[in-house]
Amino acid sequence: xxxxxxxxxxxxxxxxxxxxxxxxxxxxxxxxxxxxxxxxxxxxxxxxxxxxxxxxxxxxxxxxxxxxxxxxxxxxxxxxxxxxxxxxxxxxxxxxxxxxxxxxxxxxxxxxxxxxxxxxxxxxxxxxxxxxxxxxxxxxxxxxxxxxxxxxxxxxxxxxxxxxxxxxxxxxxxxxxxxxxxxx
Numbered sequence: 001x002x003x004x005x006x007x008x009x010x011x012x013x014x015x016x017x018x019x020x021x022x023x024x025x026x027x028x029x030x031x032x033x034x035x036x037x038x039x040x041x042x043x044x045x046x047x048x049x050x051x052x053x054x055x056x057x058x059x060x061x062x063x064x065x066x067x068x069x070x071x072x073x074x075x076x077x078x079x080x081x082x083x084x085x086x087x088x089x090x091x092x093x094x095x096x097x098x099x100x101x102x103x104x105x106x107x108x109x110x111x112x113x114x115x116x117x118x119x120x121x122x123x124x125x126x127x128x129x130x131x132x133x134x135x136x137x138x139x140x141x142x143x144x145x146x147x148x149x150x151x152x153x154x155x156x157x158x159x160x161x162x163x164x165x166x167x168x169x170x171x172x173x174x175x176x177x178x179x180x181x182x183x184x
Contacts, residue, residue, distance in 0.1 A: 014094075019049050020057045022095050022103070024066060024080055024088045029107040030114060033070060033077030033125040038114055042106050048099070068126040070159075082128040122166040124159035127152075133159035137166040139174045147174055 026042060027034050040054045049057070058078060061067040066084030070077050080088070122137040133156055138148040153159050166173060 016057070017091065018094045019053065020061060020066075021088060021091045022048060022099055023054070023057055024061065024084055025092065025095050025100065026103050026106070027067065027078050028080045028085065028088055029103055030111065032114065033079045033123065034114060036076045036078065038110065039078065042103070046099070046102055068156075070124055070156075077123065077125070079125040080128065081126060082131065085128055121170065122163040124156070124163055126156075135159045135162045137162070137170075139170060147177065149177075 023039060023043070026039060036055070036058060039058065040051055043049045043054045044051065058067065058069075058076075061084065062069045062078075064083075065081055066087055067078045068081050070079075122135070124133050124135045126132075127134050130152065132152045132154055135151040135153060135158075136148070137151075139146040151162065153162065
């Protein structure tokens with residue numbers, strides 16, 4: 001007797017691994033943190049997985065240290081860690097070329113918008129090359145950059161504190177920094 005699968009959304013571990021590696025591949029394609037909304041958009045548009053799976057897999061990869069998660073204005077952003085890059089390198093063969101091409105196309109078409117969304121005041125991410133946190137603070141007006149400050153710090157706590165202070169005091173800090181730089 002053939003047993004019917006009562007849970008059609010359940011997948012075997014190979015399918016789950018492939019989907020997780022696909023998400024790592026997507027996050028890795030962007031040189032800045034990728035919002036969960038962009039990740040979900042890609043996965044749903046391509047029919048690769050459902051919303052619940054995306055969120056579950058992202059959190060599982062944060063829990064094991066393959067992704068770093070930061071929050072900004074109520075949105076979660078993800079960057080790949082050194083361990084995540086190593087896992088991606090080990091299992092990249094699981095992602096078929098068609099999906100790789102779709103990821104590359106999505107990254108090319110959306111990089112500018114993703115970057116613009118990311119650079120809206122203050123954010124931080126883990127740089128797996130330097131093994132430090134990069135803090136990016138900026139003052140922007142439409143498509144023009146008025147000031148941008150990039151800092152390298154050693155801990156996530158420092159990065160969060162700088163982002164919090166920048167957001168709370170951006171006008172004063174902008175004026176003070178500009179004043180100091182223009183001072184004779």
